[in-house]
Amino acid sequence: MLKSIIYKEWLKTRWFIIAFATLGTLVVGYIFLSVQHNFKFSDANSYWYTLLFMKLKYFGYLKFVPIAGALAISIAQFFPETVDKRIKLTFHLPLNENRVLLIMMLFGTLVLLASYLLFLSIFVAFSALYFPSNIIIPALITITPWFLAGFAAYYFVALIVLEPVWKYRFLYILVAATIVPLFFEQAATGSYATANPVLVIIVILSSISLLFSGFRFRKGEM
Amino acid sequence: MxxxxxxxxxxxxxxxxxxxxxxxxxxxxxxPIRAPYVMYSCIDNNFVILRSGNGVKRTNIKGEELTREEYEQKLPLLFVRQLLLNKTMPDSINGVEMDMHDITINRSTFRVRPKEVNAPQPTLFPLFESQSGRANLSMPPDFFRITWRMEFIDAATNKINEEKSRMFSAVLYKHGFKFPATTIEGIPTTRKSCDEGYFIIDSANQLFHIKMIKGEPYVHKIETPTGLTFKTIRCVDFKNKRYYAYLFSTNNEIYILTQYDYELIKFPIENLNPQIAEIKIYSDLFNFNVISITDGEMHVTALNRDYQKVDEFIEKWPVRSQRTxxxxxxxxxxxxxxxxxxxxxxxxxxxxxxxxxxxxxxxxxxxxxxxxxxxxxxxxxxxxxxxxxxxxxxxxxxxxxxxxxxxxxxx
Structure with missing residues (x-):
């Protein structure tokens, strides 16, 4: 049963996952193509200087990549369930309804985690070719909230898409609109160091949110 | 669930x-809450105040309104060019002949904001060649960090320059430096008049001056009073070359560090905390104006050139939460x-x-x-x-x- 559910999630999302993994890898590739271009055309020491003291973010292109993928995968995964209320079929399976929803959520989370780890490992590996840890660690601190935003957005989209009443969908969007920008404050490299642990808690709090709209869906809230 | x-x-x-x-x-x-612009007048030997908001209002300390010209004449060293243009610049002030060169080299402006002090700081710095024999400074090919030793990393190869790292680390060690560094402050730009290197606090709270002269390390351990520790050191590049930096201590005092003889001179001002207050220091031929602005209070202290307090001005206003x-x-x-x-x-x-x-x-x-x-x-x-x-x-x-x-x- 479990395998079948996972296979169903895979069938819904596979092309989005493959497209996102490819796109994300290409963006990371582009970042380092641009870095090596800058190393060649302006001196390496000048480039380091602009990163350290002129607030240049060489990884800036990554900013909205994690959230874009999360939105795509979340919609691909949950929107088909709302068409003709197909998810009700899932709820008729001999499985605990919350457990099914949590498996779906866990599938999406693991897919996002795997994609993000892929991007991050390529990012760190290439960064280590050009920069010392004194540049890489602040860069990682800065991009962490962008990746956390991906998870938060995934959970909020699941919540919003599964909600059966349009009025509440709109209200959930308002709540999401107060939370998601917290991950994207304009700030100097490294300045999210103190906020990141709280953002992790926010992601954890939002992680089971689809159980709420799933419950309302099951109840036939109109 | x-x-x-x-x-x-x-x-x-x-x-x-x-x-x-x-x-x-x-x-x-x-x-908006606008703090007034308060400066010590060497003509009145008192403060003059400029308030903006609903129109600009210039007054002396008694509240008597001044015209723009009168206000400028009260601050001749600040508005020297305008007074020369108006032909109202005095020949001498307080018995000192007004010489443009003296006025210019003794004038300086300094500002530090809490946002700059309480902020992520870089941990990698360029060490410039201080005596290259060239008129302009140039960016070195490597950057240094001070962890368990002083390491120079070449930007082009991202590799550690072992020879240079060992040489600088050994000299630091010989001077009693306790690795790693906790604070590294300098002016990491080529756009300055000359290079004076960095002021570095080690893990034993000792203060060092480090620079590179003809490729060799220059290290000087600066004697500080026992127990004196610093919140931040802000290096300056002023024309008169009298001091290297303003140093803000953890007990909210301010010091200057004189150039070449490394004398720490304390300003007679208490409660100057750059972590919560914007600090501005204007100096001229006669005075220092040390201004501290917090959320609801402005404190201006005027010092003479012998660093003695001559006057102070305090103004308070209701903070945001106290207003309607x-x-x-x-x-x-x-x-x-x-x-x-x-x-x-x-x-x-x-x-x-x-x-x-x-x-x-x-x-x-x-x-x-x-x-x-x-x-x-x-x-x-x-x-x-x-x-x-x-x-x-x-x-x-x-x-x-x-x-x-x-x-x-x-x-």
Missing amino acids: VKLSRYFLVILAVVGFAIVLPKLYWMAFAK EGKIAQFIFPAQISLTNKTSGFVRFFVTPPESFYWLFLSLLLAAVHFVLLKQKRVKITKHIIDFIIIAITGIFGFIAVNIFPNKFYD
């Missing part, structure tokens, strides 16, 4: 609204959260707790409204106790949150 997911969502909504609603409120109703719009905010919001703050360069969840209990009125009123709404729906009130507690504690934020995520488990 489903109930838990609802409470998690309510908490998230409370946090989200506690950030957004006060932000929108202040965008709509905040009024602040009191209304205290009635509406139980607390306010902001991710940024004007005293910090870090992104953090800054919670401003309420200064009064006015918000309780609205919280209880909203709890009553919630009670009426539930009564109309004929639901069991006892099943909604936690929602009432949430509204009572988080006021308007909680009221909106529990209604966006309705508690329908018991319908």
Whole structure:
């Protein structure tokens, strides 16, 4: 049963996952193509200087990549369930309804985690070719909230898409609109160091949110 | 688990609204608070004040209004070019002949804001060649960090320059440097008149001056009074070359470090804290004006060139929370959260707790409204106790949150 559910999630999302993994890898590739271009055309020491003291973010292109993928995968995964209320079929399976929803959520989370780890490992590996840890660690601190935003957005989209009443969908969007920008404050490299642990808690709090709209869906809230 | 997911969502909504609603409120109703521009006049031997806002108003310390020309004549060293143009520049002031060269080299401006002090600091710096024999400074090919030793990393190869690292580390070690460094302060730019290297505090709170002269390390351990530690060191590049830096101690004192003889001179000013106050220091041929501006207070101290206090000016004004719009905010919001703050360069969840209990009125009123709404729906009130507690504690934020995520488990 479990395998079948996972296979169903895979069938819904596979092309989005493959497209996102490819796109994300290409963006990371582009970042380092641009870095090596800058190393060649302006001196390496000048480039380091602009990163350290002129607030240049060489990884800036990554900013909205994690959230874009999360939105795509979340919609691909949950929107088909709302068409003709197909998810009700899932709820008729001999499985605990919350457990099914949590498996779906866990599938999406693991897919996002795997994609993000892929991007991050390529990012760190290439960064280590050009920069010392004194540049890489602040860069990682800065991009962490962008990746956390991906998870938060995934959970909020699941919540919003599964909600059966349009009025509440709109209200959930308002709540999401107060939370998601917290991950994207304009700030100097490294300045999210103190906020990141709280953002992790926010992601954890939002992680089971689809159980709420799933419950309302099951109840036939109109 | 489903109930838990609802409470998690309510908490998230409370946090989200506690950030957004006060932000929108202040965008709509905040009024600017402008600190006056106060300078010590070497003509009056007293302060003159310029206030902007509803038109510009210039006065002396007694409140007598000054014309623009009169005001400029009270501050001849600041408006020297204008006075020369008007032909009203005096030949001498306080018995000192006015010489353009002296005026220019003794004039300096310095500013440091809490946002710069409480901020992520770089840990990698370029060490310039201080005596290259060239008129302009050039960016070195490597950058240094001080961890368990002083390491130079070549930018082109991203490899450690072992020879240079060993040479500098050995000299530092010989001078009693205790690795790693806790603070590295300098002026890491080629756009300065000359290079004076870096001032570095080691892990034993010892202060060192380090620079590179003809490729060789120059290290000087600076004697500091026992127990004196610094919050921040702000290096300066002033024309008169009298001192290297302004140093702000952890007990809120300010020092200057004289050039070449490394004498630490304390200014007779207390409570100067660059972590919470914007500090400005203007100096000229006769005086230093040391200005500290916090949220609700301005403190200006005038010193003479022998660093003795000659006068001081204090002005206080109601802070945001004490003004009408602040009191209304205290009635509406139980607390306010902001991710940024004007005293910090870090992104953090800054919670401003309420200064009064006015918000309780609205919280209880909203709890009553919630009670009426539930009564109309004929639901069991006892099943909604936690929602009432949430509204009572988080006021308007909680009221909106529990209604966006309705508690329908018991319908």
